[in-house]
Amino acid sequence: MNRLRALFTFGTRPEAIKIAPILHACRRYANQIEPIVCSTGQHKEMLQQVTDYFDIESDYDLELMRPNQTLTGLTARCLEGLDSILEQTKPDCLVAQGDTTTVMAASIVAFYRRIPFVHVEAGLRTGNMYSPWPEEFNRRVAGLTTGLHCAPTQRSAENLLREGFDPKSIHVTGNTVIDSLLWALKRERLNADCWDEKYEMLGDRRMTLITGHRRENFGGGFENICRAVAQLATDFPD
Structure with a gap:
């Protein structure tokens, strides 16, 4: 049986926190799913704290962060870097979470490569393209190329339906940050004595x-x- 090759990409601390439970689940289904992890390093210092804590190891690290980087420069480097990773890994699907520049670039590259794109935490909307900026733009762009919308709430799903997306592509999954919270609580309880002393x-x-x-x-x-x-x-x- 051929395993599903799923490429997961993230670049910031919130993305890693919310994608960690999915990667943990992939380990439980190792005979069915082959996860490949690519960090873009959009916010490298803060990101490292989270990947260490959640025991996430990147197969690829684009190390895109630059001092005083612009959104234009970051987007260009992200597009080129992710495109190179897709060429090397040839995944069955590309998975990204949230509304960062990494997510927007991933959705575009997946479309250009004709690779199904899975958007975790899909459907968040404010109705104002400049608030939050540039996240509202990023998530709208990502939605255009998404084959599987994982909406955290019913309201998010309704936003996608109003925009005309196929109902069959929209699934209300809940927010994976809750799974991360429960995982962290379980881990910290194992160190309860240290916690109480601290x-x-x-x-x-x-x-x-x-x-x-x-x-x-x-x-x-x-x-x-x-x-x-x-x-x-x-x-x-x-």
Whole structure:
């Protein structure tokens, strides 16, 4: 029985977090699926933290990140790099997650090569091409070439239906970030003693993790987030 050769590509931390559960599942079906992993290195430093944590090893690393890179330059390098990987690996399908430049470029290269494209977390829409920018554009472009839309919610599926995509190509799968969360919780529980010692200063207070990583938030945006967090901490001292 020939295994399905599936090429997975990602370039940022969120992509790796959300694609990790699918790669873990591929290991359980190793007799049916041959996963090939390609990292574009769009955000290399942050990406390495996640791939190490989730035990993901890349078969190919394009190392595309450059200092002060432009979207145009990144897109051009991503298109050429992924096209070369497709030429070498000749996969049965190409899988990408989200709405980054990596995803948009992957969808285009897959179309040019006539390789089925699978879009994980498909159908997210704001209706404003410039918010979020350039992600709204990226995911709309990706949708045009997608053969299998994995929508995280019913609302996302309805967005795709309104845009005229074949209902048979749309599947509501849920968001894989939940699978990653459950996987991480299970792993951390195995190190419960270390966890308790590390955060013993919290006592009975609840721990809240807040992250912010969007170009729109630089400057005033992050200041507003910090003010809101400070107010919440005052309102909820526990």
